[in-house]
Amino acid sequence: MSQIAIKVENVSKKYNLLHKQKDQADSLIGSFGGSIKNMFSSKKTSTLNEEFWALQDINFEINKGDRVGIIGRNGAGKSTLLKILSRIVKPSTGSIEYYGRMASLLEVGTGFHGDLSGRENIYLNGSILGMSKHEIDAKFDEIVAFSEVEKxxxxxxxxxxxxxxxxLAFAVAAHLETEILIVDEVLAVGDAAFQKKCIGKMNEISNKEGKTILFVSHSMQSVQKICNTGIFLQKGKIIEQNTIDKIVxxxxQSGDTGQASFDIPLPNEPINGYITKVIIENKQGQILHEIPVGSDWRVRILINVTQPIQHFIVGLxxxxxFDTPIRxxxxLPENISVGNYEIIFDNDDVMLTSGLYKLVIGLSxxxxxxxxxxxxxxxxxxxAGDAANNNRIINTDSGLILNPMNVTLNKL
Amino acid sequence: MCIFITYIMKTVITSSDKSFLNLSELRRYSGLFKYLSLRDVSVRYKQTKIGFAWSIIRPLINILIFGCLSILVDKTQLPTQKFLMVSAGVIFWQLLSSAINEVSNSLTVNSNILTKVYLPKLILPLSSLLVCIIDFLIAFVIFILLFIFLKGLPTWQLIFLPIVILYGLVFCFSLGLLFATASVKFRDVKFILPFIIQILFYASPVFLSTEFILKLNMPEFAKIIYQLNPFVYMLNAFKYCIYGSFDNFNILYFGISIGITFLTLIVSLKYFLNFEKSFADYI
Incomplete structure (x- = not known):
């Protein structure tokens, strides 16, 4: 039977947003007068109070030893949730119970002081994260070895x-001796080799030591590597709690991620033809919010032509x-008459590595x-998702273009 | 078959504002207290040419400025007597004012820690005191050496000194905590604080002795207010420990000023604890 490590009941977090109305004062004296008036007037006429619920009615339980990925787009409330769990801010309603010691790593190197040496910072940072001197002494050599800064x-x-x-900062945190560990996006820093090392360490911690881990990241890849269950947050509410693959x-699919169809605003000057819409979809015509790496995709462009156009070309x-043009x-040039057109650009030959890309479209x-x-x-x-199982890809981070060259090995 | 029973700590987080003085938790974080204090001490004179020597030069310059000024202004007393009297006040005042300052800034200066990790927040103002105490001890040694050189050995009342210093620190910690808590929300505190400290300097027997103030042609109520200021008896008690004579001792005012000190402590702790849980939202 699994034990409960964390139990969250009806947790909500409210923030008050202050909207300052435009100050009438244009001068220094005017604005000074305004601030004096604000100081003494009890009625706050120049500010509007608006409530904002960063989290609403959050309920969940986490079993001991679970590695939970918390997923959602920016502003979904992930970080607020972690801050409440780690007792940095208090919830507006509800309660949380947890068993055992908890350490949170919302930032690498909290409390690091530039003027102190690496050694002093290990002790300072360790104690800020809740380690005792004995624990730091015992782990000191391991921390130094992991950080590779001996010299x-x-x-x-x-x-x-x-x-x-x-x-160095991550090394200290990775050696925390707590039952529950909360980690927020800290792996986003550092180079790829270091990120791999961190993920390896996190895996080691959770598998070997049976720690409960809560992990927030925008990288679905690292979430899938580290976590076994997941929570999907959207606009401060829990949409689903399930196994990590289902959650990812x-x-x-939620459309909470990328955009799949783009309405193009009408041009300012009258022109003979213009783009109305751009749609990203797969070969079957299903729109794609995110394109799984290695799969085929196409761009469908809808064009409205108001006057016949000679020698018409669409470029994509x-x-x-990094603003590098890839392709x-x-x-082919054509003479077209008035009407609605669609033009399709198929990308079925070049596999691009994961990441963000910009599309540039021109009509001439x-x-x-x-x-x-x-x-x-x-x-x-x-x-992320099913793409990881695509057998056309060996490695997703070995270059912008994933298609391998034709390789032949000949005996001479 | 064996059964392991391990004690696992249970923690409950609620939405209530109430928090209480958790001494056992503070003790568990004593390591953090130590490292934060040491951090402040060891970064103090980093990247200065003469480093630690500053903690000798700074009090020395202060003693010389105010000591010499007092000789020039007041010719009624022996110059050495006046010089030592004022410099005793100056070094103790330096401890008190820097304690108010450091404690007041302790929360805003450490805002990066407050918003990223949980810790018993009282640790921050507490750990900011060590720097002031170390500076004071150095200044005090300089002062005692000067005293022995100019006048001879201090009186036996010196044994009361630790109590007076502790009492002074309690009051300054309380005042500082009040300012620190307010400054989480209102950064105005940062700007008003130097003026408050400057006013307190003149309203306390650092440079102007109590005898001098009470002889001034002032309305009676002003004199009463002056004597209610806890710093008056604190500084005079400090001088008493060294000279063995108390400037204008009045048991009633003495009692009231002690009362004010502890009232300040209670009020500031209460204010701090009520507001503590919301620090990260406002800072």
Whole structure:
């Protein structure tokens, strides 16, 4: 029988948002007068109070030894929930019970002081996270070994490279001796090799030591690697609590992630033809909020033509998140008459690695571009969900383009 | 077959505002108290050329400025007598005012910790005191050396000194805690604090002795208010421990000022505990 580690009942968190109305004062004296008036008037006429519920009626139980991934888009309340669980802020309603010691890691290197040496910071940070001197002494060598900063232990951490700093900070936290560990997005820092090491360490902690872990991340990949169950939060409410694979798939299908169809605003000047809509979908015509890595996808562009256009060409470019153009494709030139058109760009040959990409679309007539869209459409290629089982891919982070070259081995 | 029974701590988080003084928790975090205190001490003079020497030079300069000024202003007493009297006040005042300052800033300065991790928050103001105490001890040694050189050995009343210092720290901690809690929400505190400390400097027998103030042509109520100021008896008690004579001792005012001190402690603790759980929301 599994024991309960954390029990959350009816937890809500309310914030009051203050909307300041536009100050009438334009001058320094005017604004000074305004602040004096505010000081002494009991009626707050210039501010509007609005309630905002960051969390509403949260109920769940977590069993001992569970590794729980908390998933949701920005502003869903994930961080607020973790802050309440770790007693940093108090809930507005409801109660939480938990058993055992709890440590939370909402940030790497909380309380690190730049002027102190690595050694001093290990003790300071460890004690801030709730470790006793004995525990830190006992784990000291392990922490140093994990962080790989042996040589610089007596150097002030402000002289560290950012990589060293993060490694040291994570190393301290990874050696916490608590029954419950709360981790928020801290793996987002550091390079890929370090992230792998951290995920490995987290796996080791949870499997070997039977710790209960609550983990928030935007990387579905690391959530799936670390967690066995998940909670899906949307606008401060729990949508579902289930096994992690089901939760991740639910999240990806929820449309809570990427956008799949883009309505393009009408151009300011009258032109002969313009794009009305851009849709990202798979071959079967199902729209895709996130494109599973390695799968085929296509872009369908709807165009409204108001005047006949000679020598009409549509161009589509894919640009990486580092603003590197990856590929551009053009339609063949055609003379078209008035009406509605759709044009489809199929991406079935090149597999892009996971991440964010921008689509750039241009319409031209006689090589003169008359509509150009470059900042409206972003697509997400995701390595989560079923994509991980795609046998066309060996590794999802070995380059922008995942298609392998043709490789032959000949004996000479 | 064997059964292991392990004691597992249960913690309950509720939405109530109430929090209480949890001494056993504070004791569990004594390690943190130690490292936070040491942090403040060891970063104090980091990246200065003469480093630790500053904690000798700073009080020395203060003693010289106010000591010499007092000789110039007041010619009625022996210069050495006046010099030592004022410098005793100056070094003790330095402890009291820096304690108010450090405690007042302790929460806002550590806001990055407050918003990222749970800890018994009273640790932060408490641990900010050590820096002040260490500075004071150094200043005190300098003062005693000067005293022996200029006048001779202090009186036997010196044994009361630890009590007076502790009493002073309790009052300054209480005042500081009040300011610290208020400053979580209102950063105005940061701007008003230097003025408050400056006013207290003149309203307490640091430079202007109680004898001098009470002889001034002031309305009676002003003199009463002056004597209710806990700093008056605190500083005079400090001087008493060194010279063996008490400036204008009045048992009634003495009792009241002690009462005010402990009332301040209770009020500030209450205010702090009532508000403690919301710190992260406001800071």
């Amino acid at each position: 610089f232990l007596d150097t002030p951490v402000k002289r560290y490279s950012s990589g060293m700093y993060v490694r 798939n639910r999240y990806l 470019g894919i640009v990486s998140s 551009t494709s053009w339609s 007539s006689h090589v003169r571009t008359f509509q150009y869209i470059d900042d409206l459409i972003t697509i997400i290629i995701s390595d």
